[in-house]
Amino acid sequence: MNTILVIDDDDQLRISFCKLLREENYSVLGAASGESGIEIVTQQPLDLVILDMRLPGMDGMETFKQIKKVDPKLPVIIVTAFGTTETAIEATKMGAYDYVLKPFEIPEMLNLITQAIEAGYFMRSPVTVDATPDKQSGDAIIGQSRAMQTVYKAIGRVSQTDATILIRGESGTGKELVARAVYQHSNRSHKPFLIINCVAIPETLLESELFGYEKGAFTGAAQKHIGKIEQANGGTVFLDEIGDMPLSIQAKILRLLQEKSIERLGGEETIPVDVRIIAATHQNLEQAIEDGEFREDLYFRLKVVTIELPPLRNRKEDIKGLIAYYLQKFSSDLKIDNPGIQDEAMTHLHDYEWPGNVRELANLVQKSLIFNRGAPIGITDLTQIINPPGDGENTQTLNLDIIRQWARQMMTKEPDPYRFDDFMDIVSGIVISEALKLTDGNRTQAAKLLGMSRPTLHAKIEKHNIRMKTQISD
Numbered sequence: 001m002n003t004i005l006v007i008d009d010d011d012q013l014r015i016s017f018c019k020l021l022r023e024e025n026y027s028v029l030g031a032a033s034g035e036s037g038i039e040i041v042t043q044q045p046l047d048l049v050i051l052d053m054r055l056p057g058m059d060g061m062e063t064f065k066q067i068k069k070v071d072p073k074l075p076v077i078i079v080t081a082f083g084t085t086e087t088a089i090e091a092t093k094m095g096a097y098d099y100v101l102k103p104f105e106i107p108e109m110l111n112l113i114t115q116a117i118e119a120g121y122f123m124r125s126p127v128t129v130d131a132t133p134d135k136q137s138g139d140a141i142i143g144q145s146r147a148m149q150t151v152y153k154a155i156g157r158v159s160q161t162d163a164t165i166l167i168r169g170e171s172g173t174g175k176e177l178v179a180r181a182v183y184q185h186s187n188r189s190h191k192p193f194l195i196i197n198c199v200a201i202p203e204t205l206l207e208s209e210l211f212g213y214e215k216g217a218f219t220g221a222a223q224k225h226i227g228k229i230e231q232a233n234g235g236t237v238f239l240d241e242i243g244d245m246p247l248s249i250q251a252k253i254l255r256l257l258q259e260k261s262i263e264r265l266g267g268e269e270t271i272p273v274d275v276r277i278i279a280a281t282h283q284n285l286e287q288a289i290e291d292g293e294f295r296e297d298l299y300f301r302l303k304v305v306t307i308e309l310p311p312l313r314n315r316k317e318d319i320k321g322l323i324a325y326y327l328q329k330f331s332s333d334l335k336i337d338n339p340g341i342q343d344e345a346m347t348h349l350h351d352y353e354w355p356g357n358v359r360e361l362a363n364l365v366q367k368s369l370i371f372n373r374g375a376p377i378g379i380t381d382l383t384q385i386i387n388p389p390g391d392g393e394n395t396q397t398l399n400l401d402i403i404r405q406w407a408r409q410m411m412t413k414e415p416d417p418y419r420f421d422d423f424m425d426i427v428s429g430i431v432i433s434e435a436l437k438l439t440d441g442n443r444t445q446a447a448k449l450l451g452m453s454r455p456t457l458h459a460k461i462e463k464h465n466i467r468m469k470t471q472i473s474d
Contacts, residue, residue: 217266243283
């Protein structure tokens, strides 16, 4: 369970906000002054601080500076009124995760909280490189194959430089783990590390998310806002799935790499920034260049150093070690003894082609442990997950026929330009609800089952208004 400290001298607001966060299954502490907040920060580990700028005695800015001295990687969200917005902006430039204006919208604030906690986790949780399954803790890159040894050497050689890195590999091969390992072994490891998923953020929001905006830049831009690039000044920005980035934004990333500067949306001021860019993609960028969907000049700027992650089917000698690692990891998460795996099941997994790579293997092990609840994983357990029970093609055809019938019924209604989106929303809601049921409402575990980040899952839960009888938890 994540622990949040709320520092605000408004007793009513602080108490009600703490109550709301506890209902979201966070562990919450409250402080009415900067001095008492600093005392809590020094006494126990925290995952996030929510800090009001206007405080009695030690003001919000000084409190923020003291927090960063105690724990530079502890994420801080600033809460401010219009009168102190400029101070909040300065704090953001100094490393605050973000700032929110009072009064704020609860769903937006909750989404920001999940993002900030995840960002803090990425900065503070080590990624063990070249680990053996029984001699590591936390996140790890597992594999002793020759292909993975090449990856480890590349991480070691490039980490201490400021070179731009392009990480390539199929979906599920572990590109984010490699980016985090590079950051944690770099000279910038004491500075921010921010992840931007170029697919998860709508195109209309991606530019302002990256570069920020000036007051009046567009409808609703009531105040100046600092973008992620500027927030990460001195640190590292990981641009995940950059192959899907719109061409208009690619041009601005190229300028960042060439000139080390940006312009906020709607602004004319050139702002110097010092960030290291690590990018990743599963796309064939060479083909994208031919198709006019990716800039060739940006491609060459990004690939100063390229790290290629092999698909799991090309390093099957690592499967046994990966299974051992995930058995131990997920058994610990589920608070059960590690049940192990039968030899026949291990052989089956070794022969499987793994189209979803390491992510698919991890999800398979986790699902098997959830359904087995302590029994050794056998061949039947695996085939029920990889190939659900039924009569093969007949069952699959029956299920597809039901979906086809439903789709036809929806399309017999009056024309609706949003029908496809509505259809996909219904399906998404069902899938997410089932994942939450399987994990007893645990969002972190459900996100792993679905292969998405926790902030993305949280946003979808809010979008689809999913509520469960079982309390949703972390």
